[in-house]
Amino acid sequence: MLADGSHFFRNRRNMDPVFSRLLETANSVILGKEHPIRLCICCLLARGHLLIEDVPGVGKTTLARTLAALLGLKYQRIQFTSDLLPADVLGSSIYDAATHSFRFHPGPVFNPMVLADEINRSTPRAQSALLEAMEERQVTVEGETRPLPEPFFVIATQNPNTQIGTFPLPESQLDRFLMRIELGYPDSRAERELLMGEERYALLPQLPVCLPAEELLVLQTRVRNVHASPALLDYVQALLHFSRESPLYQGGLSPRAGLALLHAAKAWALMDGRAAVLPEDIQAVLPSVAGHRLKLASNGGSMAATVAPLLRDVAIP
Amino acid sequence: MSPSALSPELLRRNLPLLCAALALVVTPHTADLPLDIPGFVWLACGWRLAMLYDKAPALARVSLFLLTLAGAGLVYLHFHKFYGREGGTALFLVGLGLKLLEMRSLRDLYLVVYLALFVAVTEYLFSQSIPIAAYTLGVVTLLMSCLIGLNGGESLSLVHRLRLGAKMVAQAIPVMVVLFLFLPRIAGPLWKLPEDEPSGKTGLSDSMEPGEISRLGLSRETAFHVDFEATLPPPQERYWRGPVFWQFDGRRWTAGYDTPLPARQPPQLSGTTYRYALTLEPHRRRWVFPLETAESFPAELTRVEDGFLLAVEPIRERRRYVLSSRPAARFNALSESERRRALQIPGIPDERVRELVNGWLLENPSAEALAQRALRHFREEPFVYSLRPPAIAGDPVAGFLFDTRRGFCEHYSGAFVYLMRVAGVPARVVTGYQGGHWNPVGHFLEVAQADAHAWAEIWLDGDGWTRIDPTAAVAPERIEREMEFAAGADGAVVFASPVAEALGERLSSLHGLMREAGLMWDAVDHAWVQWVLAYGPENQGRFLDRLGIVDWNRLVYSLTGLLSALALVSFALLWPRNRGAADPALRIYRRITAKLEHMGLTRGPAEGMADFAARVARTRPELAESFGRFTELFLAIRYGGSEPAAALERLKALGREIPSGQRGSHQHRGLGDLDARTQGISGAAAEAPHHQCPQTSGNHSHRQ
Structure with missing residues (x-):
């Protein structure tokens, strides 16, 4: 199959029909956001969690609910507030008068898809309860360890840290999110359609399940089998090296970030219907994977500005 | 995007620094050129910046053409030519400003930077002092930072760019030192272009007229430095001999000959031998000023009959001569023609002068006694040493001697020689420098233009030419002490008394500090001259x-x-480690993309191969198929995992299908073609749906 390479590059143009249908449907609900939606699905395939950062009202919650509906996943939302307690996230044991014993009531985190809304409005204590669960995919409450469902996908939203009343997530916790994306305002065409069309929430119940959970799990294992050649790993390492050596950045990308980058790129390649990762895949996911893990030495700059030097100055070996 | 196009982003990141650097590059030229020439560049910088921020319109070709004419006209107006030191430099400056306004491509930006580097160097045509050298180094650092910005460093912050530029300049310094030390030095004036006109604005001139030396009188500019090997001559022996004047026309003293004759016979010398090195500032004359009287000197100098030294050609750069002198000299006999010249006076002397001299002749007719009598006259009559003597109406000598009685060395020596000649004593005027300022930090004597002096020599039978300094009779401090005076409002010079000086120094320690700093700086400057500029x-x-x-x-x-x-x-x-060239597939790929480079299609180092193939397909639809297939197979081999020999063979075969671009497209690869292609790229992006390469559309949609 590789001898004439036909699988490789041609298929890049013909996306796997499963994904194209998924994308099309999502795009019909959330208008003008093809690329962020594709990144969301990519993140999901790579078994990563997603952080959406933007100002209120650009459709963060709608996006999360649409994805849940399309995947047929049970979905629960946690509204993070400053008085949220870890037990509100994880669940707690409550005395049952009938059986004279404590019974564990699982918290919202025990759902396949969790929307952690405005995560940076709560105290670090509640934040870390969720973030631990995300990393370990299990919850330990009162000495008993309970596994979380598979698939398990957290979409957290946060307001830009410059807003009042926020507890910014520390770097170590940002690292738990595979990707961070920004939605941004819709373009004028999409906005007009939005203003003319019906209530977006009303569309949700009508959505078909495009990718059932079982299929999603199969695809997730297939992501791991996507081939990454030594030449590609050279490129990944060159990127990591650049981020660590360049005076542009305060600190480089961690090894975990390197793994995340590769994994996300594999998912991206799979969505393109390819069996191997190309440098373009790395470049496609790099802004959302590396954007929140890097800080410019000049302190500031948008996500795009942060990764621009990586995309522009690191030669593909 | 065409690699040579100027994106607004690139301009925004680079232009402010570039304009600042250019403005600074031309700033030192304000000292040497008329202000409107650097001003032209400043205006160009300002206009270009205003264009960047949309505050000013871009200039049309016509206005640029007119501006070019105006710039050239400006240069011509000032210098009447476009070459030579001033004219050439001015033309360069104007060109720099115009090029800045005319920039259209990345290459132009580079050109501006290189031009600016050249303009920075032209400043050395005018000055080679330490501050200018340091300034140039700073400006070069700025320009290096501009180059860094143009070469992909634009995402670096300004501070980073500057720091990197400074680092690169610092790294270049060892190379610079090695080249400076070992590269064969060019004999002759490296920094001096053929002189535009010999403006005698510094140094002595070849005639003496009341007012000539007074112009030098207040200039603290250095004439020369002297490093003595051992002992320093006492102040009253520090006469540095220059041109000698024989001929008097009633107002002007001149040498009276065109070319000085070489000495027929060296004088007999006696007294302490002073050995010293004289570092002469350029003064555009051939004179070298030895301490009286020169004994040994380098072979390149000639001793002339009048006792001073002459270089082969005008001194246009700092020169250093090792000389020795002895204070006492005995000259040979005076020839008849010399005696005649030494007694020449124009016309008949004024009544009052004749009366005065006749009185002296009656007292004692010997030459020596006459000289003493004349000195006594200067001392006893109310003569005043003044750097701003009043204008004299009528006969200048008589007017000075009897009416104004205010003057300085020129007046006194000229009047003295005149009186001697009237009395029949052969006499001549000697100009040069007298005294000097001892620098205790650098241990050298600094002789300034303010030390320019004129004195007299009379011929005594038996002793030969004897130095008489009539100024010393009026203002002995001028001779015996290091001069440290301030000219009063009326120009009368008040010599600081030792007491007042000591008091003043103690009272104002600030003055002392400044004096110290001045001396220190002179020492550093002298070392710079001696070790760097004199390194021929x-x-x-x-x-x-x-x-x-x-x-x-x-x-x-x-x-x-x-x-x-x-x-x-x-x-x-x-050297980049483990270059991927070991991969045979990559080698083939590079070979093929080199073919495309001939057609103007270059893959950026960070551009993915598939993206590049898509771009090639958009720009050159005829290549879409062949290069697309080639890229596919290459990607499969390089990123797909396995690498069977058959696949490589097939890759080579596919590569051969791609035309090498020499055919057909080659003959019309002018600039217009390039423009058309650039437009073609953006056009293709805009109307992608209509474009006849459906292969790329899928690729297109998800990468926005």
């Missing part, structure tokens, strides 16, 4: 001798060796 072929030869390098061949070998060692070390440090 001669000094280099001596330096190389000390290193054991005698002949040029060996020098060339060692220089080549040294430079190649440097190059090897830097290559070893900078």
Whole structure:
């Protein structure tokens, strides 16, 4: 199959029909956001969690609910507030008068898809309860360890840290999110359609399940089998090296970030219907994977500005 | 995007720094050129910046053309030519400003930077002082930072760019030192272009007229430095001999000959021998000023009959001569023609002068007594030493002697010689410098233009030419002490008394500090002149001798060796490790993309191969199929995992299908073609749906 390479590059143009249908449907609900939606699905395939950062009202919650509906996943939302307690996230044991014993009531985190809304409005204590669960995919409450469902996908939203009343997530916790994306305002065409069309929430119940959970799990294992050649790993390492050596950045990308980058790129390649990762895949996911893990030495700059030097100055070996 | 197009983003990141650098590059030229020439560049910088921020319109070709004419006209107006030191530099400056306004491509930006580097160097045509050297280094650092910005460093912050530029300049300094020391020095004036006109604005001139030396009188500019080997002559012996004047026309003293004759016979010398090195500032004359009287001097100098030294050609750069002198000299007999010249006076002397001289002749007719009598006259009559003497109506000598009685060395020496000649004593005027300022930090004597002086020599039978300084009779402080005076409002010079000086120094320690700093600076400057600027072929030869390098061949070998060692070390440090060229597929790919480069299609180093193929397909639809297939197979081999030999063969075969671009497209690859292609790229992006390469559309949609 590789001898004439036909699988490789041609298929890049013909996306796997499963994904194209998924994308099309999502795009019909959330208008003008093809690329962020594709990144969301990519993140999901790579078994990563997603952080959406933007100002209120650009459709963060709608996006999360649409994805849940399309995947047929049970979905629960946690509204993070400053008085949220870890037990509100994880669940707690409550005395049952009938059986004279404590019974564990699982918290919202025990759902396949969790929307952690405005995560940076709560105290670090509640934040870390969720973030631990995300990393370990299990919850330990009162000495008993309970596994979380598979698939398990957290979409957290946060307001830009410059807003009042926020507890910014520390770097170590940002690292738990595979990707961070920004939605941004819709373009004028999409906005007009939005203003003319019906209530977006009303569309949700009508959505078909495009990718059932079982299929999603199969695809997730297939992501791991996507081939990454030594030449590609050279490129990944060159990127990591650049981020660590360049005076542009305060600190480089961690090894975990390197793994995340590769994994996300594999998912991206799979969505393109390819069996191997190309440098373009790395470049496609790099802004959302590396954007929140890097800080410019000049302190500031948008996500795009942060990764621009990586995309522009690191030669593909 | 065409690699040569100027994106607004690139301009925004680079132009402010570039304009600032350009404005600074031309700033030192304000001292040497009319202000409107650097001003032209400043305006150009301002206009270009205003264009960047949309505050000013871009200039049309017509206005640029008119501006070019205006600039050239400006240069012509000032200098009447476009070459020479001033004219050429001015033309360069104007060109720099115009090029800045005319920039259209990245290449133009580079050109502006290189032009600016050249303009920075032209400043050395005018001044080679330490501040200018340091300033140039700073400006070069700025320009290096601009180049860094143009070469992909634009995402670096300004501070980073500057720091990196400074680092690169610092790294270049060792190379600079090596080249400076070992590269064969050019004999002759490296920094001096053929002189535009000999403006005698510094130094002595070849005639003496009341007012000539007074112009020099207040200039603290250095005439020369002297390093004495051992002892320093006492102040009253510090006469530095220059041109001698015989001929008087009633107002002007001139030498009376066109070319000075070489000395027929050296004088007999006696007294302490002073050995010293004289570092002469350029004064555009051939005179060298030895301490009276020169005994030994370099072969390149000639001793003339009048006792001073003459270089082969006008001194246009700092020169250093090792000389020795002895204070007492005895000259040979006076020839008849010389005696006639030494007694020449124009016309008949004024009544009052004749009366005065006749009175002296009656008292004592011997030459020596007459001289003493004249000095006594200056001392006893109310003569005043003044740098701003009043204008004299009528006969200048008589007017000075009897009416104004205010003047300085020129007046006194001229009047004295005149009186001697009237009395029948052969006499002549000698100009040069007198005194000097001892720098205790650098241990050298600094002689300034303010030390320019004129004195007299009379011929005494038996003793020969004897120095008489009539100024000393009026203002002995001028001669015996280091001059430290301030001219009063009326120009009368008040000499600081030792007491007042000591008091003043103690009272104002600030003044002392400043004096100290001034001396320190003079010392540093002197060292700079001696070790850096005077490093010519001669000094280099001596330096190389000390290193054991005698002949040029060996020098060339060692220089080549040294430079190649440097190059090897830097290559070893900078060579990218494990270049992927070991991969045969990558080698084939590079070969094929080199073909595309001939057609103007270059893959950026960070551009993915599939993206590049898509771009090729958009720009050159005829290549879409062949290069697309080639890229596919290449990607499969390089990123797909396995690498069977058959696949490589097939890759080569596919590569051969791609035309090498020499055919057809080659003949019309002018600039217009390039423009058309650039437009073609953006056009293709805009109307992608209509475009006849459906293969790329899928690729297109998800990468926005």
